[in-house]
């Protein structure tokens with residue numbers, strides 16, 4: 001019997017979110033974005049967050065990242081470092097690929113030679129060696145996201161928070177980046193919290209898919225995804241489970257609209 005079964009507590013959670021609510025504004029302008037959300041993410045887990053537009057997915061990530069404050073509840077990340085990655089790579093256009101990846105290393109106080117060496121290693125991890133001296137405008141969208149991933153990895157974070165990182169990419173590029181992310185997640189023993197609108201993407205990548213209700217966001221379902229990895233996004237297993245989750249999501253959106 002696991003610790004979870006005996007005590008109801010996951011002792012190895014790296015992100016612990018308990019009854020967290022978030023209200024923006026106050027008085028008559030108050031907007032309840034999240035309503036008593038509880039979610040534990042274990043070390044090394046890949047957790048995908050799904051929900052209708054505006055249900056508070058990005059809000060939840062920004063709370064975990066410490067960019068905003070919770071209104072009530074408890075949120076613990078146990079002193080672990082988090083790194084964020086967004087749909088837009090947001091690279092500095094005047095810096096080369098290496099320069100962009102070196103930026104967090106510079107902030108960590110690494111010397112020039114060490115920075116260069118680490119940036120080279122990271123560009124190898126995201127398979128961009130050979131592009132070190134290019135500027136962001138010379139890269140494809142997929143390559144820019146690879147740079148953004150290398151920059152996030154340069155922060156030496158234990159927890160990677162990803163907000164629709166592949167949402168603007170074509171399907172083929174996204175497929176390739178799914179494979180790459182899965183490899184890096186495993187090799188680097190990362191914990192990932194990944195927001196997406198794409199149900200198949202969530203099932204392709206996640207150990208669990210957490211479904212949030214329409215606003216205010218609450219956890220309404222926690223789907224364990226147990227298909228063997230690596231998964232293909234167009235496999236019958238992924239398609240079948242994605243259809244089941246899509247039906248649940250549709251029912252939630254319809255409930256909210258009625």
Ligand SMILES: Nc1ncnc2c1ncn2[C@@H]1O[C@H](COP(=O)(O)OP(=O)(O)OP(=O)(O)O)[C@@H](O)[C@H]1O
Nearest residue numbers: 024025031033052053054055056057058059060215
């Ligand atoms: N800084 C803010 N100030 C006021 N309201 C906000 C702020 N950030 C988000 N909201 C509101 O909180 C709600 C949740 O927004 P959030 O961006 O977290 O949702 P989301 O699920 O990520 O949406 P989407 O899927 O469309 O990206 C929305 O109604 C949004 O308008």
